[in-house]
Each structure stands twice: as C-alpha cells, then as structure tokens.
Amino acid sequence: MPLATTGDLIARAAAERSAVAAFNVITLEHIEAVVAGAESVRTPVVLQVSENAVKYRRGRLLPLARAAVAAAEGAAVPVALHLDHVRSDGLLRQAPDAGFSSVMYDASRLSYAENLTATRAAADWAHARGLWIEAELGEVGGKNGEPPLDAHAPGARTDPAEARAFVADSGVDALAVAVGSSHAMTTRTAALDHDLLKELSGALDVPLVLHGSSGVPDGELAAAVVGGISKVNVGTALNLAMTGAIRQFLAARPEAVDSRGYLTAGREAMTRTVATMVQVVAGTTS
Numbered sequence: 001m002p003l004a005t006t007g008d009l010i011a012r013a014a015a016e017r018s019a020v021a022a023f024n025v026i027t028l029e030h031i032e033a034v035v036a037g038a039e040s041v042r043t044p045v046v047l048q049v050s051e052n053a054v055k056y057r058r059g060r061l062l063p064l065a066r067a068a069v070a071a072a073e074g075a076a077v078p079v080a081l082h083l084d085h086v087r088s089d090g091l092l093r094q095a096p097d098a099g100f101s102s103v104m105y106d107a108s109r110l111s112y113a114e115n116l117t118a119t120r121a122a123a124d125w126a127h128a129r130g131l132w133i134e135a136e137l138g139e140v141g142g143k144n145g146e147p148p149l150d151a152h153a154p155g156a157r158t159d160p161a162e163a164r165a166f167v168a169d170s171g172v173d174a175l176a177v178a179v180g181s182s183h184a185m186t187t188r189t190a191a192l193d194h195d196l197l198k199e200l201s202g203a204l205d206v207p208l209v210l211h212g213s214s215g216v217p218d219g220e221l222a223a224a225v226v227g228g229i230s231k232v233n234v235g236t237a238l239n240l241a242m243t244g245a246i247r248q249f250l251a252a253r254p255e256a257v258d259s260r261g262y263l264t265a266g267r268e269a270m271t272r273t274v275a276t277m278v279q280v281v282a283g284t285t286s
Contacts, residue, residue, distance in 0.1 A: 003069065004078035006102035007132035007173060009044050013282075014230040016205045021084060021281040023274060024235035025112065026053050029267040031068050033238070035075045037274025042057065043282050044078040045274075047071070048117075048233065049100075050085045065098040084233070092122060094136035097130060102132040104176065104209075112162065116170055122172040134209055134231075137166050137218040138178025156194055160203040167206055174231065179224075184236055185215025192220050194227050201228025216239070218280045225281060232281045238270045245269035 006022075013020045023034045027049055038045035047068045051227040055063050065081070072079035083095045085101040095103050101127060109117040119135045126133040137157035167175055177200050180192040190212070200208060207230035213221060214236035221232065248263040250256060279285040 001073065001078065002076055002085075003072050003099065003101070004044060004080040006046055006080040006082050007130065009080050010048065010132075010174065010207050010230050011198075017226065018232050019219065019225040019232050019281045020044060020046055021274075022084075022231055022233050023238060024048045024050050024053065024084060024233070025064070025068065026056060026239075028064075029242070029263055030238055031064075031071045033242075033267045033270035034274050035077075037271045038079065038278055039076045040170070040271070040275045041279050041282075041284065042077060042249050043278045043284065044080075045278060046080045046082050046231070048082045048084040048235075050083075051083065051087055051091055051106075052237075052262045055093060061094050061098055069099040080102075089122070092125070093163040096129045100131070102134065104134040104136070105172075106136055108136040108138070113250050118164060119166075119172060120168040120215060127171070130182050132173045134176060135166075135170060135172045135179075135226040136211070137163050138176075140260050157193060158197045158200060160196075163200060164203045167204055172206065173206060174207040174209050176211050176233075179210070181210060181212035181216050183212045185212060186236060186240060188215055188217045190215040190217075190220065192216065192224055195225055197224060197227040197229070207231060211238075213277075216286075221277075221280050222283065222285075225283060232277075234277055237273055237277065241269040241273040242266035248271060 007146040009020045025031045049064055057064050068081055081100045083100045085106045086092050086103055087106050098208050104123040105119055122166050123133050156178055179197045181190045209231040210224055210229045211233045213232045245265040246262045249262040
C-alpha cells in the first residue's frame with residue numbers, strides 16, 4: 001500500500017471525532033510490531049521517529065526511516081511516517097527525502113516569543129515542501145532524560161488564549177497541548193484536565209495532539225479523544241512491553257544466547273500493546 005500522509009489520516013479522524021495513534025519507534029522490531037498491531041485491528045497508524053531515536057542510531061536517520069518506509073508500503077492498512085520532537089534544523093531538512101510527510105518541530109523549551117519565531121520559520125520551510133507540521137505549547141516534559149514533569153505545576157498547562165494566538169501567528173497544522181500528561185511515565189496514572197481540553201478544542205481550529213499518552217489510562221484516553229484530541233503519541237508503553245517480555249524470556253531461559261528468541265518475545269508483546277491502544281484511541285474497543 002502506498003505511504004499514507006499524516007495530515008490526511010489526522011483530518012479524517014478529526015472529522016469523525018476520532019483520533020490516530022502514533023507510535024515512536026527505535027528498532028526494526030518496534031516498526032514491525034506497530035504495523036502488525038495496526039493490521040490486526042484493521043486501523044491506520046503513524047510511525048514516528050524522534051530526534052532522540054536518530055541520536056541513538058548514531059545520528060543517521062535513513063537506516064531506520066528506510067525500514068519504516070518499507071514496512072509501511074508492505075502494510076495492509078494505511079501507515080504514515082512522522083518525524084518527532086525535532087529541535088535540529090539540519091534534521092528537519094532531511095524529512096522530505098527520507099519519506100516523512102509530517103514533522104513535529106519542538107521549540108517548546110524556548111520562551112514564547114522565541115518558540116513562535118523558530119516555529120514560524122520551520123512551518124514556512126515545511127509548507128513549501130508539502131510537509132504537515134505540529135508544534136508544542138505548554139510543558140509536557142519528561143524528554144531528553146528529564147524526569148516526568150509535574151503536570152500540575154503552575155504554568156505547565158497550555159493557555160487557550162495564548163494557544164490561539166500561537167497557532168494563528170505560527171501557521172502550524174496541529175498543536176500538542178499540555179493538559180496533564182507527561183513523557184516517560186512508566187505507570188498509567190495521569191489525570192487529564194478535560195475542562196481545559198474542552199476550552200482548547202473550542203478555541204483552536206487545528207487538530208490537537210496528546211503527548212505522553214503512555215501514562216494515561218484507557219478511560220482518560222478515550223475521554224480525551226471525545227474532548228478533541230485527534231493524534232495520540234505513544235512511546236514508553238512499547239518500551240515497557242518489550243523490556244518486560246525480554247526480561248521474562250531470559251529469566252526463564254538463562255542459557256539463551258540467540259537474540260531472535262527474546263526479540264520475538266519483545267516484538268509480540270509490543271504488537272499486543274499496539275493493538276489495544278489503537279482500538280482505544282480509534283474508539284473501536286468492543
């Protein structure tokens with residue numbers, strides 16, 4: 001199947017008051033698990049490669065990107081590629097030729113004015129090359145080795161009025177909002193601010209994105225989609241599934257040395273996680 005585009009998948013989901021699950025991938029096993037999980041429930045999905053994943057791959061985007069393109073083109077469901085949490089302009093400029101239809105440009109660490117200036121420039125460059133672009137306003141936190149953010153700290157949440165001005169002035173196609181989740185959470189205990197989400201949804205005319213979704217319980221995720229979230233980012237949940245399965249496999253087989261055995265266990269665990277989360281996000285859980 002030809003590569004889908006992130007913008008098309010998100011627009012379709014937003015029109016249906018649904019959402020698309022987007023999974024961060026690090027290894028080929030991650031990629032295969034995301035595609036297999038989405039195929040098992042016949043639902044479109046987004047494969048995401050973050051700047052941190054590129055750093056892990058020794059600074060080379062293409063090996064993982066080409067694997068993702070090949071897997072997407074061989075999938076039985078629509079699959080899009082998204083370059084996530086990009087801070088480097090050099091990496092941003094590799095996106096079109098590497099098969100990505102969208103990018104999340106992350107200048108959220110900067111002041112509002114600096115974030116706006118940098119994001120406006122990135123959006124202009126991206127749109128000139130047909131890329132759909134997402135940005136972040138507020139403090140989701142927990143990236144780059146930082147501990148998960150106290151999502152209830154003063155000033156951490158996205159302000160609706162500020163968000164409306166930011167979207168209008170930056171020209172972005174979607175906005176990641178801070179409504180109570182945090183990256184890198186290993187327990188699903190986040191409580192989202194659904195009143196704030198309702199305000200943001202009413203104030204903005206672009207799709208809203210939830211980052212740090214691994215720490216959000218199923219019920220909260222489903223309510224967030226009803227409240228206006230159109231893209232749900234998941235990363236840590238896959239790593240938890242993979243690592244847990246590998247630990248269990250090796251504990252039961254201390255003599256094992258063939259990596260295919262424990263990597264298969266890890267891939268299968270991630271596939272099950274993907275299938276479950278895709279259904280929750282798409283609203284198709286029975």
